[in-house]
Amino acid sequence: MNLHNQISPTPDQLKALMALPKDQPVVMLNILKFNGEEGKAAYQRYLQNAMPFVKKSEGKLIWKGKALHTVIGDPDDQPDVFLLVEYPSIAHFLAMVADPGYQEVAKDRTLGLKYGGLIASGKDVAIW
Numbered sequence: 001m002n003l004h005n006q007i008s009p010t011p012d013q014l015k016a017l018m019a020l021p022k023d024q025p026v027v028m029l030n031i032l033k034f035n036g037e038e039g040k041a042a043y044q045r046y047l048q049n050a051m052p053f054v055k056k057s058e059g060k061l062i063w064k065g066k067a068l069h070t071v072i073g074d075p076d077d078q079p080d081v082f083l084l085v086e087y088p089s090i091a092h093f094l095a096m097v098a099d100p101g102y103q104e105v106a107k108d109r110t111l112g113l114k115y116g117g118l119i120a121s122g123k124d125v126a127i128w
Contacts, residue, residue, distance in 0.1 A: 006115050006116065006117060007109070007110055007113050007115065007116045009118070017090065017094075017120060018090075018094065020090050020120065021090070022089055022090050022091040022094075023089050023091065024089060024090070024122065024123075025086065025087065025088055025089060025122075025123045026086070026087050026089065026090050026093060026120050026121065026122065026123075027062070027084055027085070027086045027087075027120075027122075027123060028083075028084070028085045028086075028087065028093065028118055028119070028120055028121075029082065029083075029084060029117075029118070029119040029121055030081075030082065030083035030084075030116065030117070030118055031079045031082055031115075031116070031117035031118075031119070032079055032080055032081045032082070032083070032113060032116050032117075033077070033078075033079045033080050033113065033114040033115045033116075034080050034081075034112055034113060034114060035112060035113060035114045039111065039112040039113060040080070040112065042108045042109075042111040042112035043108065043109060043112030043113060044112075045108045045112075046105060046106065046107075046108035046109040046112060049105040049108070050102065050105050050106070050109070053096050053099060053101065053102040053105065054085060054096065056096070057087060057092045057093065057095060057096035058087065058092055059086060059087040059088075059092065059093070059096065060085070060086055061083060061084070061085050062084045062085065062086050063082075063083070063084040064081065064082065064083045064084070065081070065082050066080065066081055067080055067081065067082065079115075079117075086123075090120065093120075
């Protein structure tokens with residue numbers, strides 16, 4: 001997975017997200033690498049200011065963790081932090097990111113990140 005220079009979705013990625021079923025729960029996996037200490041501070045501001053929008057959209061942070069060591073993969077450019085944020089549906093997530101207030105707050109996200117992968121995942125999917 002190459003996450004370099006990725007902070008915002010491409011038009012094709014956004015179109016594909018909007019094509020997913022809008023009424024099913026979604027967990028957003030955030031894979032984050034900060035732009036140094038200043039970037040970490042900017043992302044912290046973003047997270048603090050974005051949480052009211054997450055709550056308004058009925059989302060919740062369900063897990064966060066710091067990368068300790070890459071066991072399989074590129075150890076030279078490992079992410080700093082992972083977040084799992086659950087929303088009742090993709091429609092809830094899309095409404096949040098379309099909110100002008102959220103978009104203003106999200107400027108700190110852009111400032112803070114070297115890269116910021118975001119993967120929409122379904123819940124309770126049996127793979128075996």
